[in-house]
Amino acid sequence: MPRVFITGLGFITSIGNDAATVTRSLRELRHGFELYPPFQKPEIPVKVTGTIKGFTADTPDQEDWTFPAAYKIKRELLRTMAPNGLFAQCAMLQAVADARLTEPDISNPQTGLYAASAGSPFLLHYHHDRLTKLGVMRCSPLGIVASIAGTLNFNLIAAFKIQGSSCGFSSACASSAHALGYAYDDIMLGRQKRMFVVGAEDGNTDAILPFAGMRTLSLQTDPNLASRPFDAARDGFVGTGGGVVMVLENEEEVARRGVTPYAELLGWGQASDGHNVAISHPEGSGSAASMTNALRASGVAPAEVDYVNAHATSTLIGDISEARALRTVFKESLPKVAVSSTKALTGHGLSLAGVMESAFCALALRDGFIPGNAHLTQLDPECEGLNIPCTTEARQAGIVVKNSSGFGGANVALVYKRVT
Known part of the structure; x- marks a missing residue:
């Protein structure tokens, strides 16, 4: 049976937006938590999130978003994205470069993409609000593809001209792990030679705060105490967003391209x-x-x-x-x-x-x-x-x-x- 290797990674996370920074944070146990400005109101009991640095995507108008200049994203692509799509696009560009993939490597029937996201509650709410208040013809024609749960798939498959297997996974917090498992199966069974696996979330008020209603979010005001897995004093999780991409390839492709894998799945x-x-x-x-x-x-x-x-x-x-x-x-x-x-x-x-x-x-x-x-x-x-x-x-x-x-x-x- 074919062996499956990890050949590329891309990171937009609360602890770093590239592999070197993420590695340093993991080694030195540097967290990515901050007091999140939209939560600093008396009526909101949750105060801390894992914030994404260097990006601003807090308005429904993509023209107002800011992100590092190193990422070149065409206006027509940006207009179809949610914040999680922006994070995923940048992580995807990183992963492609990290794996040293060429355009023919990416766009062919043997290369696919699986993605996991809850969609964008932020944009979904915004567009639905316009629908009910202003009427259907005042809604953006791109509102659906920018906001519903498949938004990552739609955008990345189009932007990178993916021709192989594609699917979105929705099993809540197990979603991108399921995507990895099924991507592994596709390669093992010879259906694909390469798979991109993507996970991304907005990480904003609309994505995180509803979990407070479930009593599952930490109410700590000190970022150093808010997320304490296995600790007797833990009181809930801290929400975060971002985007991460992994490139999986079979052994034949690894040998053909002469790349050194990170690890084997x-x-x-x-x-x-x-x-x-x-x-x-x-x-x-x-x-x-x-x-x-x-x-x-x-x-x-x-x-x-x-x-x-x-x-x-x-x-x-x-x-x-x-x-x-x-x-x-x-x-x-x-x-x-x-x-x-x-x-x-x-x-x-x-x-x-x-x-x-x-x-x-x-x-x-x-x-x-x-x-x-x-x-x-x-x-x-x-x-x-x-x-x-x-x-x-x-x-x-x-x-x-x-x-x-x-x-x-x-x-x-x-x-x-x-x-x-």
């Missing part, structure tokens, strides 16, 4: 909790099953895993559920498996999380470090027994597992291997 697994529309199974049964399925599909024993990049979002129930799942899967090997959640630095990117954190794993595997779990001062007693480093470890992992979970108990685990 060995396999993946998924499972559902069958428990609750929004709350993880208390024993983490679905998460445990997804990890077990992923390890079996990858031919990896639990004892061979060096690091788990946890989904842990800093919520009261979710972190404990995942801790129990890890105990179930790793058993006597648990003390040797390092576990951390990089959401302590970035916040929770929602459907972006799976591909963003997988890209972090690729950097760690290539550069020989294990990210620490920032802001952990008092371990929740329910998480005792987990090997959670509070600082980044300068040691090489060989096998890494990335967990993702979403509403409805959708769980995905991905297994990555160091390239030697």
Whole structure:
């Protein structure tokens, strides 16, 4: 069966907008949180988000948006985008350059693109408001493609002239992890030789604040205390946006083009909790099953895993559920498996999380470090027994597992291997 490798990465995140800055943030545990100006009102209890620096996309008029001059985006493309589309476009340009892809490499029937996004509640609300207040003929003809859940697919496929497989994934916070899994399958089955996997979210008021109604967002006013996965004092997650792109290729293409991969994607697994529309199974049964399925599909024993990049979002129930799942899967090997959640630095990117954190794993595997779990001062007693480093470890992992979970108990685990 064909092997699948990561050959390119692109980042627009709260902890950096390029691989070098992101790597430094992961090594030094530099978070991307700030007091978010739109939240600094008495009636809004949430104050902190993971902000995207160097970009301004807070109006419905794309002509007013600002972004780094290095990115050249034609006006006709920009007019069809949501903020998440802007982030994704810039991350895509990075990933293409990083993988050293030419236009013929990108635009052919053997190269596809899978994307994950919730769409743009911000623009959807704006255009619907115009519809009801001003009438249908006062609505932008581009409002639909700029705002609905498939906006990433529409824009990126058109902009980069993608001819292969294309699809959007919607499984909440497991979305881009599902996209990675199915992209892997397409390459393994010989359907495609190369896949772009994209995750992006607006990260603004309309995208983040509704989660406060679910009582899942942190109410901390100190950015240094707001995201604390596995900590006894955690009180919810911190929202963030941005865009991340990963390029997956088969072994034949890697050899033909002479590129050095970041890491190999060995396999993946998924499972559902069958428990609750929004709350993880208390024993983490679905998460445990997804990890077990992923390890079996990858031919990896639990004892061979060096690091788990946890989904842990800093919520009261979710972190404990995942801790129990890890105990179930790793058993006597648990003390040797390092576990951390990089959401302590970035916040929770929602459907972006799976591909963003997988890209972090690729950097760690290539550069020989294990990210620490920032802001952990008092371990929740329910998480005792987990090997959670509070600082980044300068040691090489060989096998890494990335967990993702979403509403409805959708769980995905991905297994990555160091390239030697």
